[in-house]
Amino acid sequence: MSFDEIIDKYKDAIFRMVYVHIGDFHRSEDITQEIFIRIYRSLSKFRGDSSIYTWIYRISINTIRTYAKKDRTIADTLSVDHMEDIPDDAWDEEKLVEGLQNSSVISLIQRLPDKYKEVLVLYYYQDLKVEDICSVLNEPSGTIKSKLHRGRNMLKEMLLKEGVSNG
Known part of the structure; x- marks a missing residue:
C-alpha cells in the first residue's frame, strides 16, 4: 500500500481517534499530521508482521501517548452543563454506546485514565475488535x-455523577 493510499484510507479515522483523546481541533490536526509523518518515515520498515492498520493504529496510539504526557491539560474542554439527569437504573450498554457520539460524553x-480511554476509543470510535486492540496495544485479550x-x-459513573444523559 502506498503512502497516498494510506492517507486516503486512514486520515479521517486517525483524526477522529486523536480528537477524542485530545479534544482540541487544531491540536488534533497537528498530532494527526505528526502521525502521518511518522508513518511515512517508517513505512519502509514495515515488515508485515501485523496488518497495516494494526501497525498504523499502534503508531497513532504511541504518538498520542507522547503528546498526552507532554500536556496533561487536554481533558475537560467541553461543557456538560446543558445535559439532563437520568436515573441510575436507566443506564445499559446500549445507552452508553448511543451516548458515545455526544460531545459531552467525549469530554x-x-x-x-489513558489506559481506559485508549481501549474505549479503539473499540467504540474506531470499531476495532478486541483481538485487533490486542495487536495495537500489544496486550493480552x-x-x-x-x-x-x-x-x-x-x-x-462519571456520566451519572455529572448528570449527563444521551438524549
Whole structure:
C-alpha cells in the first residue's frame, strides 16, 4: 500500500481517534499530521508482521501517548452543563454506546485514565475488535476486556455523577 493510499484510507479515522483523546481541533490536526509523518518515515520498515492498520493504529496510539504526557491539560474542554439527569437504573450498554457520539460524553472520555480511554476509543470510535486492540496495544485479550469493562464502568459513573444523559 502506498503512502497516498494510506492517507486516503486512514486520515479521517486517525483524526477522529486523536480528537477524542485530545479534544482540541487544531491540536488534533497537528498530532494527526505528526502521525502521518511518522508513518511515512517508517513505512519502509514495515515488515508485515501485523496488518497495516494494526501497525498504523499502534503508531497513532504511541504518538498520542507522547503528546498526552507532554500536556496533561487536554481533558475537560467541553461543557456538560446543558445535559439532563437520568436515573441510575436507566443506564445499559446500549445507552452508553448511543451516548458515545455526544460531545459531552467525549469530554468525559477525555478525563479517563489513558489506559481506559485508549481501549474505549479503539473499540467504540474506531470499531476495532478486541483481538485487533490486542495487536495495537500489544496486550493480552483478558487485559483488553478488563480495561474495556472498567472503562465502561468508570464512564458510566462519571456520566451519572455529572448528570449527563444521551438524549
